[in-house]
Amino acid sequence: MSLAIQIQQNGGPEVMQVVDVAVGEPGPGQVRIRHKAIGLNYIDVYQRSGLYGLPLPLQLGMEASGVIEAVGEGVTHLRVGDRAAYASQPPGSYCEQRVMPGMNVCRLPDEGSFETGAAMMLKGLTAQYLLKRTRPVEGLEAGDFVLFHAAAGGVGLIACQWARALGLRLIGTAGSAAKCELALANGAAHCINYSTEDFAARVKEITGGQGVKVVYDSVGKDTWDKSLDCLRPFGLMASFGNASGPVAPFAPGMLGNKGSLYVTRQTLFSHITSRERTQAMADDLFAVVKSGQVKIHIDQTFPLTEVQAAHRALEARQTTGCTILTL
Ligand SMILES: NC(=O)c1ccc[n+]([C@@H]2O[C@H](COP(=O)([O-])OP(=O)(O)OC[C@H]3O[C@@H](n4cnc5c(N)ncnc54)[C@H](OP(=O)(O)O)[C@@H]3O)[C@@H](O)[C@H]2O)c1
Numbered sequence: 199m200s201l202a203i204q205i206q207q208n209g210g211p212e213v214m215q216v217v218d219v220a221v222g223e224p225g226p227g228q229v230r231i232r233h234k235a236i237g238l239n240y241i242d243v244y245q246r247s248g249l250y251g252l253p254l255p256l257q258l259g260m261e262a263s264g265v266i267e268a269v270g271e272g273v274t275h276l277r278v279g280d281r282a283a284y285a286s287q288p289p290g291s292y293c294e295q296r297v298m299p300g301m302n303v304c305r306l307p308d309e310g311s312f313e314t315g316a317a318m319m320l321k322g323l324t325a326q327y328l329l330k331r332t333r334p335v336e337g338l339e340a341g342d343f344v345l346f347h348a349a350a351g352g353v354g355l356i357a358c359q360w361a362r363a364l365g366l367r368l369i370g371t372a373g374s375a376a377k378c379e380l381a382l383a384n385g386a387a388h389c390i391n392y393s394t395e396d397f398a399a400r401v402k403e404i405t406g407g408q409g410v411k412v413v414y415d416s417v418g419k420d421t422w423d424k425s426l427d428c429l430r431p432f433g434l435m436a437s438f439g440n441a442s443g444p445v446a447p448f449a450p451g452m453l454g455n456k457g458s459l460y461v462t463r464q465t466l467f468s469h470i471t472s473r474e475r476t477q478a479m480a481d482d483l484f485a486v487v488k489s490g491q492v493k494i495h496i497d498q499t500f501p502l503t504e505v506q507a508a509h510r511a512l513e514a515r516q517t518t519g520c521t522i523l524t525l
Contacts, residue, residue, distance in 0.1 A: 202218070237521075237523075240416075246258060265280070266279065276303060302470050344368055350378070352517075358386045401428040497521070
């Protein structure tokens, strides 16, 4: 049996309940993992609230680290006793122990702690595919400006550091002066407090009226319109989240009026559909962390059984960097 966090219905943090679930043996392609730490992600909030509709009852959580206890037929990249970490579907990482598909589970490098493993997989692989594979048609070169919203958050702080390592000039946004300081200390070239400043006007100022080549927008509803005004002609609007609510439908004609812009809606789960691709992205992440160019900031830790408080803090914009749940 394993302690797990389950919801019977969608709603606020209070719908999350501690339950005991049976854990069986892994079938073909599966592994059984005993968790050491669990990553908290904003997608957990969307799945809990029902914004992303999934069948109920639902065990939440998309990211964790731990020790492999058993491997099913056909799993060749992991052995019993391996230290491992993952970002993976289906949800269910909020637990002590689980059976799950092995495809997205990666061996942790020797120098990586379980805490770092649990914090960095979903957020780090997201920063990886955004900065390396979600690029404007005119490409990205050292010195180019990009705009990255919620720059002091989990994905944001990793992206600030990785962008600096790539030579990009990342303009961050964040909801307070203290969060802006944090983003700047982690590699953002500029940071705009979007709760007090007009970020589109400031972006124009910073870029000498040119605008940025790409906007990475996980805030959604509140930032969408102004973000389009931050782009240069042929720039890319890369939407990848909805922390403030989903983006409203829009008429494509306005993309022409604003400079023949491109729009994409990205999700990590389109990028990690094969073992090889997952491992290549993870190797890139592990290397940049090992080099010291990206540090994983675990700024909040909650016991798994206090997951309601963790969700409340995340939704109230009280967190910075990564948050983990401990066992
Ligand atoms: N598509 C993908 O592949 C993918 C993968 C990972 C994450 N994501 C998305 O990326 C975003 C960041 O994820 P994360 O887990 O690292 O979370 P996070 O950035 O640590 O937390 C979300 C942040 O969004 C900002 N925010 C702006 N308006 C908000 C509002 N109305 N309510 C709550 N927060 C608001 C807050 O920062 P400020 O106070 O500074 O505004 C908050 O701290 C989320 O939208 C998530 O869904 C997408």
